[in-house]
Amino acid sequence: MRKNKRDELVEKAMETFYRNGFHATGMDMLVAESGISKTSMYKHFKSKEDLILAALGLREQQFHDWSTKRVCELASEPKDQLLALFDVLGEWFREDTFKSCMFIKASSEYPEPDHPIHQQTVEQRNTMYQGVLALVEAAHLKNPEALARQLLMLQEGAIITAHFGNSDDPAGEAKKAAKALIDAAS
Amino acid sequence: MRKNKRDELVEKAMETFYRNGFHATGMDMLVAESGISKTSMYKHFKSKEDLILAALGLREQQFHDWSTKRVCELASEPKDQLLALFDVLGEWFREDTFKSCMFIKASSEYPEPDHPIHQQTVEQRNTMYQGVLALVEAAHLKNPEALARQLLMLQEGAIITAHFGNSDDPAGEAKKAAKALIDAAS
DNA sequence: GACTAAATGAACAGATCGGTACACCTTGCT
């Protein structure tokens, strides 16, 4: 056996929740798509909510690892890495499995601020902010906190625009805007 | 009778869907919250989907009317109106009923591109884009299409940031970024 | 081969889902 059944389940569940939504995906659908029995599911996770939390955790880890790896491959200087972030976004948008951001979707479907799922999405965004802030500070740019949030807003906006499909190259347009902001803060 | 029962229903349904989500809101909950009988609901709308479409239509009209009115009250020159858009966003974010954007949430919950609900959200975003583009062109700024999309991305990003609650003044920060982009295109 | 741990299939429970049927009750108009 190459892989833990549990990990297979979380991976498949992540894909299905991402593609199909959380409320719209029933446990029976996960049984059908993952090939894992419902009995095993509830042996590993005591509820659907627990499975969603695990799926979000896997998503966060996979996306973080992939994006930081790609950014480092594309650029080495902090300022260039800030811009490379948008190239990586563009690669993501062009994947045919792209369906907006899983955390934005999760926070939409679980809007109560103190819901565990909502909280996990907020924490993921905080982590993203800390990453961008570290790059901004390493690049010695002015007003680092505000600039980091503005760059993050451009990323969020690019994701939403890519999702609505009203632009051919949202990542490229966001990158140009980011360049203007970074140049102004140099 | 001051108001049509149908209109009362759509208004209440809009609020409940916006606050609670679409899949998570059942017709029985709408009966409880609106005080309108289920029989009447299905006399006016043949399905939940039809009611959601009507609620989105009302939202689009209300938000469009309110935001354009506020923008015109705050500024008269096109360039100033582009910036005033972000002040209006800030007013919206500070409402205690603010829960992200109803159309972003709807497109998340109905991700299939050819679903009527998804299509209605895409059309709403196209309308927003046309509005911003008209202002950009009236202000005689360079690269109007790209600039309009970049400004729209800042708005989308501000909405998401406001929703995640990681910033005290997302609209103000987005406005400063927008100002930099507009100045660079003058 | 015997033991153990993990996974399976299928039936089931109780609740809720979207949607319908039907008898009754207001209300306004003539």
Added chain:
DNA sequence: AGCAAGGTGTACCGATCTGTTCATTTAGTC
């Protein structure tokens, strides 16, 4: 008074939801 339109309340349908039960099967280890 009589009529018609629109609204109400309740019970109900079949499907689907999350979650459970249980007997059986598989796979690895001593």
